[in-house]
Amino acid sequence: MKTYTFLLVEDNEGDVLLLSEALEDSGIPFQLMALQTGQEAIDKIKEFNQDELPDLVILDINLPVKNGFEVMKEIRKNPKTADLPVMILSTSSTMEDRRKADPFQPKLFYTKPSDFGEFPALVEAIFAILSTDFEK
């Protein structure tokens, strides 16, 4: 079975823990790298070789120093990562934020679950993105 790799950019340690807990519950093998700031994420992505790129970048919007939009912008600018799948995972659900994200073509804009009971649905959505026939 393929081991999926995720880059999670999230400053809330609790969310990192909850997501990895939920991913574990799914039984699908995965590797999760978590970074806390937008700048760290930008630097890290630059460092990656083509074959080291994650299968999916999971981005929060409200991040310290550089926010999620800026991270996406950097990812799209770099030819190496221009087509890298990205999803937004944020507490925000406003139309304004969705519109702001649109130009960077995230695979999904997902509002953070309000309790742990809703995490399985998130995990399902994540794997749905990674399945080959996913259409945005």
Place this chain on the structure above:
Amino acid sequence: MAKKLMAVKEVKQTIELNSEFGNTFQFAAIGMALVNQEGRWIAVNKSLCKILGFTEEELQSLSFQDITHPEDLEKDLEFTSQLFNRKIESFQIDKRYIKKSGEPIWITLTGSAIWNDDGSFRYFIAQIQDISLRKEALERLADRERLFRSIFNSTFQFIGFLDKNGILQEANQTALDFAGIKLEDVGGKYFWDCYWWQISPETQQKLKSSVARAARGEFVAYEVEVWGRDQIPSTIVFNLKPVFNTNNQVLALIAEGRLIQDIVEARNELIQKNQELEQFTSIASHDLREPLRMVKSFGELLQRNYSQKVDEKGKKYIELMVSASQRMGNLIEDLLRYSRVGNDLTPVEEISLAELLGEIKGLFAELIDEKKARLRFKKLPVIRARKVPLQLLFQNLIGNALKYQAPGNFPVISLEVEDVGSFWKFRITDNGIGIEKKYLEDVFSLFKRLHTNQEYPGTGLGLSLCKKIIQQHGGNIWIESELGKGSTVYFTIKKN
């Protein structure tokens, strides 16, 4: 003395000789007299006696100087002297005599002179017309004018008159003082060129077109910022009212303004405070969600993964923590919803209430089934309202009617709508537990709860939210209830 008697005799003879003139003199409707060089009355007719209240003999012992009002004597003497010196042929003045009763009387005096063949002075002819009635009428008119002018000038409102071309004829003292100007500064100018309106070309342009509308017979009113003293802007409510003549043509325009700067400032402050408050509620509840998500989620994880590792007491603690965090979550959601009413941009649209209530019935399907509830909706109209708030409203009210029921009771809920002119009036009746009279007002307050969460869970925001929604729709909401029998919620929604 002898000379004077001679003169009188002479005159009488003259009048008698010329009997036609004599008759005219005696019976003329106006007062007539012949007066000698010193001013003594030589001959007077009946009308004059009547005007002055003296007898003929009494008058003949007096001079015109004796009975002329002291303030009017000088000008009379001046004219008489000019007449005597043949500088003028006649004169006419309004003056006062003092009647026998001591009262002054206004008359018009026409004076001329008769000359002898040798060119020497013979006598003055005085024609005296009683104008006291006219004078009184004029005085009354002047009094009224003074009265109206004092009202005009002392009112708190700004008032002005324009001709139908928009030229300012008059402005009251209040309007002038407000700007620190004089009537000379603005009278005769186009109203829009006057000081108050020079605040901006747009303001002037709008006034100009408003004057044109008013001149066509329209009543025009709007709020506008104008210049007060030292070019300080102030907001006024302004209107232009056409005045019509009997042929329904516009004669003139009345311009009126009232300062509402205080109201405008208070209103702006209120709007700002409200916005701040709503923002605060929204931000606060939004930011509260974050930590709560953690408490809830890790509580659930504790419950799921670590139940075996704690004792019964520990399990109970975790359970209480999780249920408290869930309740807090509900509170935050309701608070957010509450703060959003009025901020939302959902448009007013045609809503079929039958459809809407159908959806809400679906939402509660499980509960309705479980409680064996009956919901009766009578003839539901299509109304104009905002859809999302309206859904929330019915969801809350129907939800309450289902929830606040004695255990084992089968809920019966009915909804009626009545067309009452400019409003729709709604009535939702249930057979629930009811509300004590003293709490009927309180239930609309934020966070007000009448029951424990064990009896009936809730956040205490439902009816506050309903009230806010109803207010947003220009209506009213109130409850009638009898404890143990049920409640009826009434509310109105303005048609528009």
